[in-house]
Amino acid sequence: MQEPPSGGAPPIVEAIGVSKRYGPTIALSDAGIRVHAGESHALVGRNGAGKSTLVGILTGLRASDTGEVRFSGEPAPPLSDREGWRQRVACVYQHSTIIPDLTVAENLFINRQPLQRGFISWPTLRREARALLDRWNVSVPEDMRAGDLRVEARQLVEIARALSYGARFIILDEPTAQLDGEEIKRLFVRIRELQAAGVTFLFISHHLQEVYEICQTVTVLRDARHIVTAPVADLPKSRLIEAMTGENVHLDIADAAGRVPDPTAPVALTVERISGEDFSDVSLTVRSGEVVGLSGSTSSGRVGVAEAIAGLGRYRGGTIRIGSRTLPSGDVPTALSLGVGCVPKSRHKEGLVLSMPIADNTTMTINRLLGPLGFIPPAKRRNRAEETIRSLGVVTQGPEQLVSGLSGGNQQKVVMGRALANDPAVLVLMDPTAGVDVKSKEALLGVVERMRAAGKAILVVSSEVEDLRTCDRVLVMRHGSIVAEHKAGWSDNALVASIEGIEAL
Template identity: 55%
Template sequence: MSTVPVAEARQLVKRFGATVALDHADLTVLPGHTHALVGRNGAGKSTLVSILTGLSEPDSGTVQLDGRPAPGLSDRDAWRAKVACVYQRSTIIPELSVAENVMLNRQETRGGLIRWRSVRRQATELLERWSVDVDVRRMAGELGVEQRQFVEIARSLSFGARFVILDEPTAQLDGAAITRLFRHITELQRQGVTFLYISHHLDEVYEICDTVTVYRDARHVMTAPVAQLPKADLVAAMTGENAVTAETRATSVKKGLRPVLEVRELSLDSLYHTVSFDIAPGEIVGLAGAGGSGKTELAETLTGLRKASSGSILIGGDSPRPGDVPAALAAGIGFVPEDRHHQGFVPEMSIADNITMTVMDRLGPGVFVRAGERDRLAGAMITRLEVKTPGPELPVSALSGGNQQKVVMARALAADPRLLVLITPTAGVDVRSKEFLLGKVAEAAAQGTAVLIASDELDDLRLCDRLLVMVHGRLTTELPAGWQDRDVVAAMEGVDLDA
């Protein structure tokens, strides 16, 4: 295999006004590798990807692909033949079939008419070539996240690119899907494909990547073989500080009081069955489970996004109307959904409007909102969550991923909820933002708020007072604080380590 780098960036500088997005940054990606790029939000990763894919040009510095200078920005065909990016937010068009997405703008025609049989045949051959098992006649909107990613990878390879950038590819995948993705990456590596893997999940870096590059504050900090780099040193490089093991959280559970949440014999079709548990004031309960366990659907039922087929939910002794989000909000539930892009905020609305949208009744009479009251509450929450913004009027879409998630958390906390329901609350955020958000959860619990965290991210669950594990729709295990990772993983997989 050639030793010429598939991508080489040297001394890249990129400014946006007074903001320095890249400060003499370097990157070298060798052929056949899966090369990780990690760093906190704002470290410069997105700007680098934009330059490596020909969407923007550096102010200074050079980019070479396969040992040759990168094409001009206007030569899109030349860029597509060299590099592709599969973004966290899919570029697949849901209203078109898989075949139409794969062969978009490349359909064979005769007499000005598209030869659909030929299009489907070519798309099928292409997907088979890259080991993607998807019916090309299906509407793309029917595909799951994992299938969309595989289709996007195959489509990019069909243009000739053998260098693929994966941007947070596991952010919306469960454990089984992540395993399949890694298997697919390994197989494509054997076929000569090179990957740049961008992720906040350091365990994934150690599982799938050969080399890791760290960016911090717009600069290249280090590049090292993954096998030779202790995790503590990687975290220290990302944060600029020595990694410190967090102490166990002092519990805030207020015993002897009626539970804030009482779930009894709750079931929903084939998703989960006869689930019962309580959460006391100030208690943080984790809900863990692999894909198909039912944990996400159960959490969404508590918030009114789904309606249980049987059983009961009591919040502070009252039973909100099942399957009714406004009723759940009125009962005192604050909610951070699984996917902030589709469920967490309205992108073009201001930060202030996003933070206060669930407490509009407190901001004025009837349908009228007192702008001063809104801005006062939003300002207080921006300060509390340390959202980095020039002002509350900025659209949420202009924020980094970590700050967007802070806005979602701010809205959940704005109403001083009795119960916080959080689904993978730190998905797609950097290490520091993750610690900050979980710290705010602990603060809320210390003030008496009951908390449910549904996640398969073990870092999300470490501050919990106890952990409930679901397997195939049923609660199977309860673990007290102080559990070991192997115990949780075994419980999630339905494995008895003592057997």
């Protein structure tokens, strides 16, 4: 682990020799981290490496079995002292803790509103909220409904709320997972400004390029253990991946550049001039055995088109056909019966029931096929789940494990298994590798190649270059319309320039 600067102050936070076990599972083993004031420190590792457990210990949400946590050289407060923890550390999670139906001001001072004669003083609340937002240069209206904020604005409101308690150490958990390129740039500008104002960040991300863009130091966990802490500038990306995986590897993804699609293959998916809330007059086709990418920024309309094809969203005008049969607007059961499989954008909101086991999650789209009147024979249910676990490499204790207990990468594999359960003719994959580690990404994109070889028509909806490299062609959307098409073999610069709406250099 890195040493503090010579003669400098003690680390703003330090975990020393922490271990945590859940039954037979070792979540952390004699791990540690040391973060110095004023830096952005990356915490990386594959899903299941121990990152979430360490964050829980650093934020006082769980106790370690051994070891200790210190803030600025002093022992951490008792777990029961929630106010003491809030004054030292806060975590902005990938899934927002903002209450959408409250205003920004109400969210900033939830459970600590200023009172006057026993009642909330709304003028004082709004005034103090405005002062807090101005202090940290968060340009959102204090009386705006929080649910109407863009994702990056919600994150900044959460950071401001944490800073208002006195915390100057903020953990950012996958902060860019739901942001497009321009939003990420703006967020990084704000992180640098907050660093200059004395805020320290622990930055958790699976996007390794972002680690090199925003962080000064990186700590790697693997198999519940601390592997290395080093200055980012001293750790090339190949060595960083090797530290994360324990292998000297590169991302092994099938590249479509040398592939020649069959122009005589039947058209499996036809989209003709459909419009929706954030897209207009969109047309595309995908043939059996073809992988087509649909890319663009978060606000481009790509997700709206994908959800319309999967029956999750409504469309007006135009036609969507699966083979020769028309898909009605906003009709998931018909989409399933016509042979559409879908990995939705949010595995937590639309892809999984976290409180149910793997077996139930992987079979919920095919209940009618496994038994009458919704009753599924236990043996069929278990066999289906075991097939998913085996074919996708889900790391689990078994089919009855709750999906809430799986790592992010393994949860995404369960979502993929559910999408494949009804043997679909058309697969719609929305951000299929978002928030997963290198090995899980490799496994999930390997499924795309297997399904293509089996003759499935696949629509990969993503802005991730690695996801799109598997595609025979990539359609780019901006402002709700398809504006460009790139054949396999495109350069990264050309594709990214097209997505961002700038001229390639």
